[in-house]
Amino acid sequence: MKKTLLSSFVAFGLVVLPLTAQAGTVTVKGSDTMVILVQRWAEAFMKKNPATKIQVTGGGSGTGLAALQNGTTDIAMSSREIKEAEEEKLRARYNTPPTAISVAKDGVTFYVNESNKVDALSVEQLKDIYLGDTTSWKAVGGADAPIVLYSRENSSGTYVFVKDTVLGGDDFAASAQTLPGTAAVVNAVAKEKNGIGYGGAAYAKGIKELKVKKGNEAFAPNAENVKSGKYPLSRDLFFYLRNKPAGEAKAFIDFTLSAEGQAIVTQVGYFPVK
Amino acid sequence: MQEQDLAPPVAQPTLSPAARRRQWKERAIAGLITVVAFTGIAALVLILVFVAKEALTLVTDAAAREEASFSKMFLPQVVRKGKPLAYVWQPVSSVPKVSMIPLFVGTLKTTLVSMVVAVPLGIFGALFAAEFAPRRLREVLKPTIELLAGIPSVVLGFFALMVMATFLQDVFGFTSRLNAVVAGLGLALAIVPVIFTVTEDALTAVPRSYREASLALGATPWETAWKVVLPAAAPGILAACVLGFGRAIGETMIVLMASGNAAIVSWNLGDSVRSLSATIAAEMGEVVVGSPHYALLFFIGVELFLFTFVLNMLAGMWTRKVIQRLKGGAG
Numbered sequence: 299m300k301k302t303l304l305s306s307f308v309a310f311g312l313v314v315l316p317l318t319a320q321a322g323t324v325t326v327k328g329s330d331t332m333v334i335l336v337q338r339w340a341e342a343f344m345k346k347n348p349a350t351k352i353q354v355t356g357g358g359s360g361t362g363l364a365a366l367q368n369g370t371t372d373i374a375m376s377s378r379e380i381k382e383a384e385e386e387k388l389r390a391r392y393n394t395p396p397t398a399i400s401v402a403k404d405g406v407t408f409y410v411n412e413s414n415k416v417d418a419l420s421v422e423q424l425k426d427i428y429l430g431d432t433t434s435w436k437a438v439g440g441a442d443a444p445i446v447l448y449s450r451e452n453s454s455g456t457y458v459f460v461k462d463t464v465l466g467g468d469d470f471a472a473s474a475q476t477l478p479g480t481a482a483v484v485n486a487v488a489k490e491k492n493g494i495g496y497g498g499a500a501y502a503k504g505i506k507e508l509k510v511k512k513g514n515e516a517f518a519p520n521a522e523n524v525k526s527g528k529y530p531l532s533r534d535l536f537f538y539l540r541n542k543p544a545g546e547a548k549a550f551i552d553f554t555l556s557a558e559g560q561a562i563v564t565q566v567g568y569f570p571v572k
Numbered sequence: 573m574q575e576q577d578l579a580p581p582v583a584q585p586t587l588s589p590a591a592r593r594r595q596w597k598e599r600a601i602a603g604l605i606t607v608v609a610f611t612g613i614a615a616l617v618l619i620l621v622f623v624a625k626e627a628l629t630l631v632t633d634a635a636a637r638e639e640a641s642f643s644k645m646f647l648p649q650v651v652r653k654g655k656p657l658a659y660v661w662q663p664v665s666s667v668p669k670v671s672m673i674p675l676f677v678g679t680l681k682t683t684l685v686s687m688v689v690a691v692p693l694g695i696f697g698a699l700f701a702a703e704f705a706p707r708r709l710r711e712v713l714k715p716t717i718e719l720l721a722g723i724p725s726v727v728l729g730f731f732a733l734m735v736m737a738t739f740l741q742d743v744f745g746f747t748s749r750l751n752a753v754v755a756g757l758g759l760a761l762a763i764v765p766v767i768f769t770v771t772e773d774a775l776t777a778v779p780r781s782y783r784e785a786s787l788a789l790g791a792t793p794w795e796t797a798w799k800v801v802l803p804a805a806a807p808g809i810l811a812a813c814v815l816g817f818g819r820a821i822g823e824t825m826i827v828l829m830a831s832g833n834a835a836i837v838s839w840n841l842g843d844s845v846r847s848l849s850a851t852i853a854a855e856m857g858e859v860v861v862g863s864p865h866y867a868l869l870f871f872i873g874v875e876l877f878l879f880t881f882v883l884n885m886l887a888g889m890w891t892r893k894v895i896q897r898l899k900g901g902a903g
Contacts, residue, residue, distance in 0.1 A: 360857070364860070383860075429652075446747060447834075451833075452663075453857040469651070469665050472837075473836055475748060477833070489737075489749060
C-alpha cells in the first residue's frame, strides 16, 4: 500500500510538474482585473498559433507576482506597479531586473447603485468615505442614508491602487466589507442601494459609474479621459517577466500590443495603451 | 506434597498448515492496520507541530515580535492621529495593525447565531424522529437529513450570499446586506444535520426498558421523551453540540462568502463580521512566506485549534460527571 501511494505521488509529479516547464506553454497568472482581457488575448493568439498553449489564471496581482518569484509562472499580470521588496527578491533570485510591459490602461471606477442620486465625487470625498469619516450619503449630496462600503481583499492590486492613490496610504475603514473579486463587488452594489464599491472599468455593468470631480469639472472613466490622463484614477495594466521576453512569451506579448490585440482591449472594456 | 497432581505441561497444539497460514495472514493484517493507524496519528501530530512552528516566529523573530507583539494583538492601538485607540485588523498597511479582538468578536457572533438556531432545531428534530415519528416517516427523514449533511459548504455559502442575504435584509432592514445573522444562518444549515444525526443515534441507543418503565408508571409519551429519554441521552447530545460547535467555528467557506468580512468590534448582529477562519482563507493568497503576517495567520490556526480543544475537554469532563450521576442513580 505504501508503495502504491509512493508511486502515485511520483506519477503525479511526472504528470504535473512538466506542465509548468513544457515547451509550447506560456503560463500567465495574477490580477483578477486582467483575467477577462488576457483570456481573450490567449484565445485569439492560440487560434493563430495552435502549437502554443497560453494558460491564464487569476488570484490577484500579488499572487501573480509571488508566483513569478517562486518560478511557477512565466508572466505575472499586475494591475499595480511592482513593490520594491518584490523587485529586490526577483533580482536576488534570478540575477536580472524584472521587465515591466504596460499592455493596457484602466480607469479604476467607483460604482454606486443605479438608484443613487449621486453622480460625481471628488477624490477628496472618496477618501473621506473610504476612511470612514463620511458615513452618510447626505454629506455628499445624496439621500439621508448610511454609506455601505465595499472593498477588495488585500491581495488585490486594485485594493493597493485605491489605498495608495485615493487614501494616500491610510487604511480602509474597518467597516468596509471585503469581497473576493470585482464581480462580487459589482453584484453587491447592484443589490445594495446604499452601497459603494470599486474595480476595473470593464466590469461596470448593472450599476452606475461615478464620475470623478477635479475642480469644477467631472470626468467619467471613458477611453478619452483615461488616455489623456484627465481621469484622475487611471492606471496601467502590466505584464511582469523575470527577464527580457523571449520565444513564445515574446510572440504572445507582441500580439497583445499589436493593432489586433489592442482592439480586443477596447472590446473587453479597457483602454488601449497606443 | 502432591506434586504429581500438577497438570502436565500443556503440549503445543499442532496446527494444520492451513490454520498456520491463516494465523500469519491475520497477523499481517493486524500489523498493517496498526501501521496505518499510527501513520494517521503521526500525520495529525506533525500537522500540529508544523502549524505551531510557523506561528512560533512571532516569539523568536525580533522583527515579528516588533510588528505583532501580544500587546498589539490584544490591547487597543493607535489607529490614526486624533482618533481614539481601537482594535483594528489591518495587517497589510504601512503600520500593520494586528488586533485579534475584531476577529474573536466576529467568530463568536457567527458561531453564537448558528448554535442558537441549530441546537434546538437539531435536538427537537431528532427527538421527533426518534420518539414520535411513525416508522415510515422516520425511515425517510433520517437519510434525507443525512443527505443534507453532504451538501458542499460552498453551495450553502452561495445560497446564503445570493438568496438569504437579500431576503433577510428586506425582512429585518439590516444596514449591511452581508452580516453575522446571514453567515450564522448559513452555518446553521451546515450544522443542523450534524447535530440531528448524532443526537438521533444517542436517543435510539437509550435502552427500551427505560421507556417501558416510565410508561408503566403512568407517564405520557411526552413526559417519557422529555424527562427520561432526553436526560439519559445527554452525554451523546452534548457530543453532538460540541461537534456542531467545532464545525461552526472552523467552517470557512460559508463565512467567507456571507459575512461581509469587515473586522468591526460591535455586538450588533446586523453588522458585517470577519471570522478567524475566513481571515486565514482570504489572506493566505498573497502573504510572503516567513513574514510576520504569515506567522500571524498560523497563530490564528493555533487559536482555532485551542478553542475546539478546550471545548472538547470541558465537554468530556461534563459528560463523565453526567454518566457518573446516571450510574449512581441507578445503583
